[in-house]
Amino acid sequence: MPHEEDKLRDACGIFGIYDKDGYDVARMTYAGLFALQHRGQESCGIAVNDNRKITHHRGLGHVGDVFNDTELDSLKGQMAIGHVRYSTCDDKGLHNAQPLVSMYIKGQLAIAHNGKLSNYVALKKQLELSGAIFQTITDAEIMLHILARERMITGRAETALASIMKKLEGAYSIVMMTPQKLIACRDPLGMRPLCLGKMNNTYVIASESCALDTINATYIRDVDPGEIIIVDKNGLRTIRDNVIDRNDARLCIFEFIYFARSDSVIENMSVHEARKNTGAILAEVAPVDADMVIGVPDSGIDAAIGYATRSGIPYGKGLVINRYVGRTFIRATQSERVSAVQLKINVLKETIQGKRIIMIDDSIVRGTTSANLVAMLRDAGAKEVHMRISSPMFLNPCYYGIDIPSSDELFARKYSREEMRDIIGADSLEFFPVERLKDIVPQLDCGYCDACFTGNYPWRVPEEYCE
């Protein structure tokens, strides 16, 4: 789906690497962040640890714009962590970019975080009352504060981390560097993904397995919900004090439906296959007679293939995306004659003309993009346009790292299904049935979070959102 303002956005991707031979960790991190760029395009950064001294470079924009050869060459070391970021609040300044590098009683500490603490406000208030100052509005800074205080009474960074995890609510996959160790952990509910890979003697941690593939590392497994992984000169070890029963974990199901890259594997499940399954299930539960199934590029393609395969209706390419518009902000022309969607996407008229089309997209946030696309298909001569959405209706805000419109702006909350169909202008409109979510990753051996569809939150809703 092309119109960025009309998409849900995730809150970051992280990467960490420990190579005791110190071979090119910054460039490996750079390549890894490229593979994770879809998880955050607003700012990025890399911190390296060279013989216990941590330096870093951060900037606003894409990985390819923020780093150049000179920068990368200057970042030498044996460990590195990296971060790409969307803001989850109105905090776009460079000072909120990560990794956050800090000094405390034990020396330097660098951290990169994906997720969102749902008790951020409460934790911050508590810290403020004891005199803490804050230079960012990131969860990472909260964690640094708590960790620094815990270190006063706990011997090791990883033990302190294990201890403070009990105070944190919400989602957090993190990578950290101390002068001597690379540490990673995933919150006890495992809400955001985090995986472990290896190449030769080098360990790699990444938000998604696609980042491991990019640098030719082998995917070993996901970090377990609640698990802490420590890599140092003695190799890898793990702390499992906060690990709970996998069935009680709450992995964000929307990672499968939209956020993760389709070539990633999360908890051993292929994201692409999960998306094909959403299409196949839609073909079962919301069938319609048609001549061609098309996907909204890029995120609707996988589900469209699944729908086509299951239904037997031919898969086709009906929309073309302009790869070059991506990073560019184009003010709509003064004349408003050209819509932002049109700049990014075009219809294959000759292919669409006279046909009954099933168009699959992964979600509807505000509905504007969908309405535009349906109109473009009709202009191209489509006889019928049936819209199928590969996620359930998005009815509730997410407090764990997804940047969503406020409740009253949510399309599915403002309108009845018939109104939605009418606004979009489709001949029919069907959403993925929420009760079938479990079937998109049938072999998944841990629990998942579907609060944005069901309102079934794993943590109490932050007070500041309750009124």
Next chain:
Amino acid sequence: MPHEEDKLRDACGIFGIYDKDGYDVARMTYAGLFALQHRGQESCGIAVNDNRKITHHRGLGHVGDVFNDTELDSLKGQMAIGHVRYSTCDDKGLHNAQPLVSMYIKGQLAIAHNGKLSNYVALKKQLELSGAIFQTITDAEIMLHILARERMITGRAETALASIMKKLEGAYSIVMMTPQKLIACRDPLGMRPLCLGKMNNTYVIASESCALDTINATYIRDVDPGEIIIVDKNGLRTIRDNVIDRNDARLCIFEFIYFARSDSVIENMSVHEARKNTGAILAEVAPVDADMVIGVPDSGIDAAIGYATRSGIPYGKGLVINRYVGRTFIRATQSERVSAVQLKINVLKETIQGKRIIMIDDSIVRGTTSANLVAMLRDAGAKEVHMRISSPMFLNPCYYGIDIPSSDELFARKYSREEMRDIIGADSLEFFPVERLKDIVPQLDCGYCDACFTGNYPWRVPEEYCE
């Protein structure tokens, strides 16, 4: 196909607009160039004509980088022409960017060109002998010189253009602005595409129809081979003195196979449908038993859909492209542990594993990318990999605007078919049969050029290439 150095490159895209109400011509051109960005990413420019005064802005890089709101706001006028460019020689400086804006006895003259004059060297020598100086190595400057001299004896710009077309050999689709007119023409053989569109009273000229779609203009027709179109305050008129029998035209067939965007229509033929046809024909002539057909993104996707449909073998997504790597130059890591292909493309392991794969790409230039991709598929567990190329073997250089390796670097010229298969590492390798080219656009009502496959050149080969 991801590895840019291993691709053929076209020599530019052009755009022109005449809106007597002077409404936003620069932004329209900007949007149009965005849609044509695939035709040239090295430099770009826009020239506008505001009440007979021509100003321009050009720069190195993508349209989105070269222009910002301030720039666009400063470019006011009633006419505009634009250009995106690949160099066809070693001439990457900004001074070779277009549109080229010049002054001569009749005032200002701006020109943007797509194609390549095959008698460039001869024409330049002739001009030099009469004292001409050159500040660029573009064909456009040659044309400006000849035109300026012709104007000494011919009354109007368009008449002069009609006259000098007889001296030009090779490919040239051009748009020009005089103080009062927008003029476009296509060489008599129509080697490069050029089409005409309209919205309200505004006429638009573009290399491809996708540029018209982007700004909501209606495609009227292609400019005819040899035709000159003039738009001024009196509307549109045409000069057909150089128009020949359509059967004798020689439209570049490779525009259908690779260069043009799949949503464009050239001479009323859908590019996407042409590409599906290449796949379908390959399914007929080079069948193989397999479990899945995949395309190399983005350019192999259309043919793969065609192959899958005709063969009945399921279409699948086996490769994912990283959209963000696009513009970035990434030096391979020092360790060489990460290849450029890997940074751009990844395999969907779970989908590929254990399957017999047919992989479709549009061309093979040097073979390195294909070899990489086959290896990646095998690593992912593919049982068999059958490579199908949707173009014939590329055996001859092009003198009309395609930037190709020299003869002795051409993959298909250096190796036998079995050697090629062996180098690529595929279980089988088949090319599109050259004799079936006519079937990919069966309704095409004009002749086409396939010299790069057949050596059957429409113009004498430039002497400087003969030895």
Next chain:
Amino acid sequence: MPHEEDKLRDACGIFGIYDKDGYDVARMTYAGLFALQHRGQESCGIAVNDNRKITHHRGLGHVGDVFNDTELDSLKGQMAIGHVRYSTCDDKGLHNAQPLVSMYIKGQLAIAHNGKLSNYVALKKQLELSGAIFQTITDAEIMLHILARERMITGRAETALASIMKKLEGAYSIVMMTPQKLIACRDPLGMRPLCLGKMNNTYVIASESCALDTINATYIRDVDPGEIIIVDKNGLRTIRDNVIDRNDARLCIFEFIYFARSDSVIENMSVHEARKNTGAILAEVAPVDADMVIGVPDSGIDAAIGYATRSGIPYGKGLVINRYVGRTFIRATQSERVSAVQLKINVLKETIQGKRIIMIDDSIVRGTTSANLVAMLRDAGAKEVHMRISSPMFLNPCYYGIDIPSSDELFARKYSREEMRDIIGADSLEFFPVERLKDIVPQLDCGYCDACFTGNYPWRVPEEYCE
């Protein structure tokens, strides 16, 4: 003196403004920072307070490079503080740029600092032991921490500031913004300058009075050593709890000799007149028969005029500085045929030739620049070159904000006077007599610090420097 690497550098300039009508505070601050640019050229920043909400922009480089119209237009408010900075340590990153903007229990707090805490290390250690984390290595962050903790027990920001000043050792002139107040203070010894100005109802604070002149504000007086000034909607008030006897204050005498701009007034004393006095006194104590007195531009000009006036030897222009080299880093040519000094300065040969020259400079740090200049004068035909330095010999490190070479690199410490003269190549070399320092600002009604010349430090020397 032209060669920047061979100069002493100050540690920052600060600026603050409160205009309840909110008229253009960012641009006023921008203009003020321009006037203070000589105090720090490495990074700069402006923070504005718009109806209790503080935002900021900082960057590496000069004021004119970091801010443009767009930036300035976006910084609206009723209060602003600004900062220009040299690093006093190896901490050139943007994250060390100021103003530092922080959140704590009472909301936002922004601070900009000039000076150096000599008990920084001790204070930091103490904070770390209670769990504090640090994201910069600035004194400002230390002060923010201490202030935040003090606010737990003290009602108002200014009261807390008055209280923590007792814990701070060393030099600190600061401006701060809380949501409602602009607060400024100068350390009890008044080591760095800070003055107060006004225009209409707008109060302005600046490191030097030249910043007031730039924006047409009237100089009122210097902030007293130890004084805290608070400006809010009720006007200006002052806290004098930490004010001591002016005779015990220790204003840096080097501000008069070199750091401050010659058009500034510090404690009612004209910097230009003080510099002329250094020259006049040198003429008395180190006279020599000569034909012309010249100053090394720009910093030696004032003393040269004073020397010429007192001695009766004509003042002349013997050296020309290239104004454009300023900001540019020029790698010496590979051939080393061109020295950095030569790129910046040139000799007026015709004027120098055959003359006996007295050349005045303000200081000698490493001696290289002086040696270069003497050689250039001799090449130009000077018969004699007598060097006079308008400061005493620099023998001791400064712990209060001047970035000096380590003791063992100090020219005057490594060599005897005769060796120095020999290295420089002058016919004679004389320094300003340390016992006459009081005579350069005879009316100054407060004590001054001359520790860099005498070793007579106002605070204990930090332990980390003692071995």
Next chain:
Amino acid sequence: MPHEEDKLRDACGIFGIYDKDGYDVARMTYAGLFALQHRGQESCGIAVNDNRKITHHRGLGHVGDVFNDTELDSLKGQMAIGHVRYSTCDDKGLHNAQPLVSMYIKGQLAIAHNGKLSNYVALKKQLELSGAIFQTITDAEIMLHILARERMITGRAETALASIMKKLEGAYSIVMMTPQKLIACRDPLGMRPLCLGKMNNTYVIASESCALDTINATYIRDVDPGEIIIVDKNGLRTIRDNVIDRNDARLCIFEFIYFARSDSVIENMSVHEARKNTGAILAEVAPVDADMVIGVPDSGIDAAIGYATRSGIPYGKGLVINRYVGRTFIRATQSERVSAVQLKINVLKETIQGKRIIMIDDSIVRGTTSANLVAMLRDAGAKEVHMRISSPMFLNPCYYGIDIPSSDELFARKYSREEMRDIIGADSLEFFPVERLKDIVPQLDCGYCDACFTGNYPWRVPEEYCE
């Protein structure tokens, strides 16, 4: 004088170097252009000739901004020419930057020009009539055209140059590169300066001798009016066909008064000494009783020293210039509370207060800056302010490279002397007497042009200016 919009501007500086050992010519040119930066700050460029192949780099802005190490390293060769430029017309685009590099029948040709052809329009018209096209509006392009045509009938570049010089009217000092030669020439009237230097076997050509000093080259002599100098592998030779009687030459006298850098030597005359002479003569012809003589920095300083010396009134520093404002465009604050002059210059109040001041500036163009400065001095408490201008009244436009306001905007033309004094607000105002111009460079052995003061033009006034 600080306010750039209120200054006269010269039309460029040029530089050329031939070092057969090819040692660092680009960096030498870079250093040379730095020294010439005062002659043009709008754009600059360097072209190098490496074994007969010419490449170049140009850009908008200062030398230090346009070139970096990478750029300079890529510019290798045995010859180089460089250019800094002010536009003399409304032609600020990069395409008008020089050196202009062109190809013609004999290969490549690069040219850099200082001056202005007064028959530009006539020459251009003539060329257009024979079909010439123009991509810039520079005189250099006109010369390239004429030269290219002349080469058709003349054997060598330098012979052709000698021949076409007869067709050119106005001012032109040029440096050129052919594949094998560095060629320089000065127009027969020698209107703009050009000098020759040497270091070892390397010959250097520059607009001013300060550029030679910068790279440690020895000044040999000025290129003679009308002389052509050729440097190639055989060394230096000269063509003197167009050399006329030195008394008939017309060197621009304003180079001495304002344009040239004070450390330069033109026709063996020191610019600084000439300026001191203007001051001394003013002291004779326009004496006034006063306490101090000050100069408007930087350009009035030399004359002020001369005035002080001759009159016996003490020289003082009364104004300080902010070195950092230089390159920055600062929009006056919205409030207009801060004038552009104030941002750049400040008064030394304590020094000025109560004194009768003689303030020397080099010229008055529109009068605004002078009025501002007088007001600032009065605000600072000056008892009297006597303004002395070290040039005669500027009454006529210049057609030879000085960018001046149109006649009706010229201060001295619009107002009587008393009105001028009144507008400026000075107690008295005197200009340099035009009849004494010869005395500022009494030993000068060639004629000079003072047309801007006298209207006595050396060439017919271009028709397009006559009405």
